[in-house]
Amino acid sequence: MKDFLVIVVAFFFFGCTKQNEWLDAKRQESDVVPTTLEDFQAILNNTILMNSSYPSIGLLGCDNYYYADETINSLNSISKNSYFWNKEIFEGQNSSDYSNSYNIIAAANIILERLEPERFPNNQVEVNNIKGQALFFRAMIFSELASAFCKPYIRSTATTDLGICMRLKSDIYHIEPRSTVQKTYEQITEDLKKAADLLSVASLYKNRPIKPAAFALLARIYLLMDDYALAKNYADSSLHYSNKLLDFNSGEVTLARPYRFPAFTETNSEILFYATGVGHVAIVPDEAFNLSQVDSLLYKSYDDNDLRRTYYYNRDASNRIKFRGTYAGAGKIFSGLATNEVYFIRAECNARIGNLELALKDLNKVLMNRYKQGSYVDFFTNDEEALLKKILEERRKEFPFTGQIRWQDLRRLNRDARFATTLYRKSFGMTYELLPNDRKYIYPLPQREIDESGVQQNER
Template sequence: MKMRILLYILYLPFFLAGSACKKDWLEQKSDKGLSVPQTPADFQAILDNPNTMNRSYSYVGNSGTDNIYISDDVAGTLQEFELNLYLWKKDIPWNNESSSQWAFPYTVIECANIALDGINKLGQKDNAVNNIKGQALFYRAYAYYSTAQVFCLQYESQTAGTALGLPIRTQPDVNMLAQRSNLQEVYNLIISDLKQASSLLPGTTPYYTRPLKVSALAMLSRVYLNMQDYQNAKLYADSALTLKPTLIDFNDPSQVSNSMAFRFKANGIGNPEILFYAFKYTNNFDQAFLGQGIQASPELYSLYEDNDLRKTYFFGKSNNRLNFVGSYTGARPDFSGIGTNEVYLIRAEASARLNLLAQARTDLNKLLSLRYKTGTAPIITEDNQLALLSIILKERRKELPRTGNTRWEDLRRLNLDPNFAQTINRIYKGEQYSIEPNSPRYVLPIPNNEIRMSGITQNQR
């Protein structure tokens, strides 16, 4: 009990930054002394903290992708761990031997576990309580998935049972030090949590930061694509798009416009494509994406045709710099959630890999018709499976250049496919740096402070 009270004290500053319902709850508690959360409203308040539950997911994979470019002069202004990430060096000296990339997702997991433990002890089974439970399960799954993409090997069904996973924590007792599971156990938990969440979450919510049934279905499609289970990836993409098939027309100035500071609606409010709203925790490295240092790679930019409106709204040029400017957050941080655009691309890829080429073309053409200037979109007629897959993967890269760790995740999983595996090269101060397909450098080292405290096994790079 003492540890829970301490944990609640530690989280109190985060609660203060949250929604009106949290503020009301804290005001009600203020004259009763600090206590552990006990009621459904208490647990909902924990989950309604957007500064924890909607922004604590990894983005660091972006630093190792071919979507970005850093000039030599700017690279010299980065912290050592930031530059080492960019150059895929073996040693990543996390700042003060700790990293938000590990700590923040586990904060989400702890908050979710507190809510789940409290709800289960209450024994209530009404719709409101089921909704809270579904939210907690979704957040826990999202955090474990995000963390596994940078601190674990890419999932392969043949090796997942022996590959190192993550410490699995499903109870709120912070005194329990879990060792690393195997990777299959991590994915089993993610899938189980998301399937339960999809059965508990409602179809609508008055709060845009809360996950919904469609959020869980969409996330299941993403997870199964990552696992190369294309049958299930398509199944859950079908389910998600049946509930919410809406796409933005980039020709519609009410949805996307150069008159908006970040091209899209502020904080994602009113963006009909967003199925779960999340945004990246920002630091100096991440903010540099907005023109302070890191640029879009010329190779990425060259993929867009002049009539492709994504070229207009995703990028901006200034002083010979090629900046990322447009984000579905409609704000400074990058979008780290999931949208219908991604689900259409998941279904297109899964359909193509299942040799359902007509279905794949239909989804791809629908998306492209809304991304180009009216009447100029290419119509994809390709009937060769491998060639069509290549087109879909290129459009996936063009559509999602600043969505979470998408490009990093794609590089990792596509390196398992000889048709799409690639080596990435960079030149820094005249020296070439490379990362080969399936390199151990695609798995980041766990911060040293976590190794010391818990004794878990470190990744080998």
């Protein structure tokens, strides 16, 4: 492998702020600067950096799991503090969810700064695809950071609410102040629209961003922004290019696999973009590592004929319900994008804008592929609120431990009194609660970030 990869390794170790260890090291840029299209694509192909350890800390605050009292004292401080929604989360420690994200952003910025299209006049398709991939990765990580470390998008306050550090430069000497939520989401959508124009429709490799994945992420972002018309339109665009659903009866999903779903090296026809999240002990499906149990009400909400109940969960030797099934196909949570999410986005948006027939069609299409063959009866209602409630219930059951989807949903739905949820934890005879729209729906920035950059901390 060429020496240019050294520069990427160097950038692995900094986030939004300067890292003293790296600054003390001497750089010999003549030996390490990427220059060829092969160089740039090799950076993007580094799956250990670009497709793993995506932010998943939001799931630690969710209601899909709980800890038995006897496991509490064995948790690390980040897991324990997040579980109880404590004011302090990191206790001076580094946050993998935060720092790993800016490593990915740094790699994307290197490519966006150094890729000069005029140098490759005969390779414009490849140039465009590489640039599109870099833009997608940056937007994807910005969106995941925004879901944990700043307020949800609220149109009336977005221009003044604090966003994240929108690092658009690879210069490690540059200190990036916090943006606003409005500018955060504008940058994300701008990057994704450019990416969608540049990316290829398909790829042999699920770890590489493609056009329908960019459209899918735009649909997700506009859903988070409560712009249902645009979210629906981008869901349409994504499904135009890729609309396959796994039939859970087909044998592709099986109890013979340790994690039920095809592994990364195999083919899961639903996956548009493959990525995995930080492996917090509450949410990973690795039974030897995971210390949590699935919320009993969530588990009971699945119909007996619903194969998601069969493949997503199992009972351990102590008869406790554990999360098992993951589109990662390994002992990691899936943090990428898949067509099932796009169908749910389009169903919700159609329900909200009054297209009930279309919403029902998408909902029933997904569920038909999730129930035991011949057992599913199409859901029908002509009541918009009843349909919306059903879609949101099934959405929770479809994505209990996928990315930060449940956390994103709680944050956005808490603004609607019909769907606002108060979360509870019971431990050692004490009851803890998280009220809708509480400040603790925003994680604090790691203290190291505050100390080194001077950016404003989130209030909790």
